[in-house]
Amino acid sequence: MTESKGKIRHAGPLTLRGNAIPATTTDQRLLESRGPTDWVHADPWRVLRIQSEFVEGFGLLSELGRAVCVFGSARVKPDTEHYETGVRIGELLAGAGYAVITGGGPGIMEAANRGAQQAGGHSIGLGIELPFEQKLNDFLDMGITFRYFFVRKTMFVKYAQAFIVLPGGFGTLDELFEAITLVQTGKVTRFPVVLVGTSFWSGIRDWINETLLAEGMISPGDPDLMYLTDDPEEAVKIIQEADIQREMQEERQVEATAHDVEEASEESESRRR
Numbered sequence: 001m002t003e004s005k006g007k008i009r010h011a012g013p014l015t016l017r018g019n020a021i022p023a024t025t026t027d028q029r030l031l032e033s034r035g036p037t038d039w040v041h042a043d044p045w046r047v048l049r050i051q052s053e054f055v056e057g058f059g060l061l062s063e064l065g066r067a068v069c070v071f072g073s074a075r076v077k078p079d080t081e082h083y084e085t086g087v088r089i090g091e092l093l094a095g096a097g098y099a100v101i102t103g104g105g106p107g108i109m110e111a112a113n114r115g116a117q118q119a120g121g122h123s124i125g126l127g128i129e130l131p132f133e134q135k136l137n138d139f140l141d142m143g144i145t146f147r148y149f150f151v152r153k154t155m156f157v158k159y160a161q162a163f164i165v166l167p168g169g170f171g172t173l174d175e176l177f178e179a180i181t182l183v184q185t186g187k188v189t190r191f192p193v194v195l196v197g198t199s200f201w202s203g204i205r206d207w208i209n210e211t212l213l214a215e216g217m218i219s220p221g222d223p224d225l226m227y228l229t230d231d232p233e234e235a236v237k238i239i240q241e242a243d244i245q246r247e248m249q250e251e252r253q254v255e256a257t258a259h260d261v262e263e264a265s266e267e268s269e270s271r272r273r
């Protein structure tokens with residue numbers, strides 16, 4: 001087909017006219033064994049890659065069971081206070097029956113994975129492809145490296161029941177505020193977000209109260225979406241208690257539904273009589 005103005009081409013769901021009509025068809029480009037390959041870097045092709053990342057991620061994680069994400073700096077070194085806290089939290093989570101999910105990198109991520117593995121738990125790393133050479137840490141039972149940050153973030157939120165956030169930089173803040181925004185907007189419910197390290201986090205906590213809340217940028221209950229502690233045991237206890245609450249609420253919902261069904265069937269029975 002030529003590229004004259006009046007022509008029209010339907011390509012799947014697309015309608016193309018005039019100069020928008022490509023010189024070759026999709027099938028031609030697919031079957032062409034040689035020739036320009038820059039189309040693999042085009043956006044439509046990226047969509048497939050994005051889809052395939054979702055498929056891989058869902059496939060790997062769908063049978064995970066209860067899990068908690070641990071976030072924190074990629075830069076802290078072993079034998080430092082924050083690293084040791086990360087190890088302890090990994091151990092405690094594993095002891096409480098939670099799989100530990102991290103970003104799969106160094107620092108706090110490595111610490112939490114190390115702790116989980118040390119305690120015989122399930123240790124998972126969801127890594128990210130970065131412009132500089134970077135490998136998954138050595139303490140993972142299961143690891144996957146994502147191309148796209150947003151796909152990886154979906155996995156963190158979908159497969160964890162809670163977030164624990166240790167000291168960190170931009171990456172950690174991004175993950176923290178993503179989680180809180182999802183809870184604030186009701187996209188995820190009953191999802192505890194626990195900050196560990198009171199002296200590190202109190203500055204931002206105070207700013208949230210004294211500036212965000214004071215200027216009406218958030219609602220009065222919003223600062224309570226985050227728990228703040230120094231104690232790894234307390235962090236894990238907060239998550240366990242939230243789990244118990246969630247189970248109780250689910251049971252109440254099941255009972256209420258059963259009760260409604262019973263009432264409805266009694267009513268229709270008496271109408272029939």
Ligand SMILES: CC(C)=CCNc1ncnc2c1ncn2[C@@H]1O[C@H](COP(=O)(O)O)[C@@H](O)[C@H]1O
Pocket residue numbers: 070071072073074075102103104105106109127128130134167168169170171172173175
């Ligand atoms: C030494 C170095 C910079 C390595 C970067 N390698 C990384 N590997 C995997 N996840 C990462 C990495 N950097 C940042 N992140 C993500 O962002 C958070 C840490 O970023 P930050 O250090 O707080 O800002 C982690 O929870 C993780 O999910």
